Amino acid sequence: MVKAVAPAEQALAQAFVKFCVEAGALKFGEFKTKAGRLSPYFFNAGLFDDGAKLGRLAEFYARALIDSGIAFDMIFGPAYKGIPLGAAVAIELARLGRNVPFAYNRKEAKDHGEGGTLVGAPLRGRVLIVDDVMSAGTAARESIALIRAAGATPSAVAIALDRQEKATEVGTDGVVRDVDHSAVQYVQRQLGLQVCAIARLEDLLQYLDGQAGGEIAIHRERVLAYRERYGV
Template identity: 25%
Template sequence: MNFFAKLAEAVQRNNSLLCVGLDPQLELLPPGESLEQSLVAWGKALIEQTSDLVCCYKPNIAFYEQAGPQGLHALQQTLAAIPEGIPILLDAKRGDIGSTADAYARAAYQQYHADAITISPYLGQDSIKPFLKDTDKAVFILCQTSNPSAREIQQHGEPPLFEFIAQTAKAWGSVDQIGFVIGATQPDALQSIRAICPEHWFLAPGVGAQGGDLAQALQAGLRADGIGMIIPVSRGVIYADNPRQAALNFRDAINAVRAGFIPSAALSDRERLIISLFEHGCVRFGNFTLASGKQSPIYIDIRRVISFPDLFKQAVAAYLKLLHTLQFDLVAGVPYAALPLSTVAAWKMTVPLIYPRKEAKAHGTGQMIEGAYMPGQCAVLMEDIITSGGSILTAAETLRSAGLHVDDVVVLVERKQGGAAALAEHGIKLHPVLNIYEVLDTLKAHGLIEADIYTNVIAYLQG
């Protein structure tokens, strides 16, 4: 029986997604005749108290390696005490070239009889293959981990590295052999990887001592069938005064969330962006005066985006998808709302940034365009919102008067109130990420606005 089939049976039999991590702190072990005996007694006691409450056990090999040969012998004896129907997930985070990976795989599967193992993807597919030769075995590939500094590496690039890993590594084996490690402290990452890998199992550490929000993690990462996540807890169980009661409490807390879990269709990037804009107060309903002087029952305030890093990242990623389809030499941000977004987009694309001023400087050079450029270069404009197109046309005229070509503008939201036609008359093509009708339709479909608000805004836009 392969790991995931064994896991599914344990989940059903024990009604549990809880995994107890076996991470012994040597200084906290009970006294014994030898270190090996203390480790074995400690591990067996935990297993006896929790084996009917868990879906698997996750021994971390480092906590046994620190004790030398006695620790490794103790690990073998401890794992032998785990009931046959409970799978063993060895937390070793291995990753090396082929021959070394072969040796690691033999150690994990032949010496410790693990059913699955955690793996680093840094060396690529050939470092993973040895762990998948036995089709009954599985790997959990490090993707977005729960430690505080993980973002420095794992969220680098566009798309972020952790998403690239999931997209790439899911093709390294079948869904019956590949899982991913995604921290419960990272609900956004759980949600985005669930959209990429709707059927895969996730190992989601970080609940308990690391402060992960259990409800948020489960809502973001559960499969549509209400499973698909392993929730490992170590310190919160193994050093509790009553480990069995602690495990029972964690299992029941997980199941309470599962009971109220309502599977939702995987959101597209566009839907996710729209909902995030609304949830962060960037889309509001009421009575507003726009920069054009027009009255509006809806106001879209992209200036707020810069105060919410995850939303900021989503918005920049959306711009980049359009920018990568265009040809240009320079990115030109329209002041002022689009400047932070255009700065990050230009930096990510390693393209020079300029911006046209709204007024000439009264000191220094007195120039109307900030940044370095040469006449004849092509600049793509970036703006946040377009209504009538007036601010974009003003910026384009400033750039064109300096000898620059302006053929395209990318905006986050088009209000569908004549801006595109106005730009076209001046030879500028509009490329919107979203339009206001799509925003309204998405908010209504997800129950975020009432029908009367939707009807009122649609009537205003079409009036």
């Protein structure tokens, strides 16, 4: 059963897609994904590369989280992209009157100073993981393991864009194959976490529908064909 999307959520998603295109973080062309697919679009949160863009991005995350009603006690930003994203979202939530602790991890443990891999507030209570996208759910599993090892509860994941496409897995024969669920669905169904996405691939298609006659409208058919081939 497909969940109905409220008009406010649709408006937020459309505004976000427009922002991503204008900021240069959402590009069209031909891009090779981690799964080896040739995608007609590419989302790169690393291109929110100045204070104004990062601040606006944080506003979208905070709005989506508030609208979702997801309950959490603190934010965790997984290395590397999740660190600035999580920090920016924590700042924006505090600006809106919701001040929550923030923590992140290092890829390599520090053997001096305070040591360890975790930095920031102690991991406690219900932890929200903030990242950009999910390709296979691997990063989410690693974050979940860190959070549980610290005695806290991973409760949800917030991402910018849900690509709504089949994940892949490597078989015992070493061959990479498509599976019948997306990374987001895996995290929801198998790992039991809620997922809050600011926008989804279908929101991108809706945005392109509204660009008839515009420069980027020509990409709609290729994005739609990709969705029909790899979508879930």
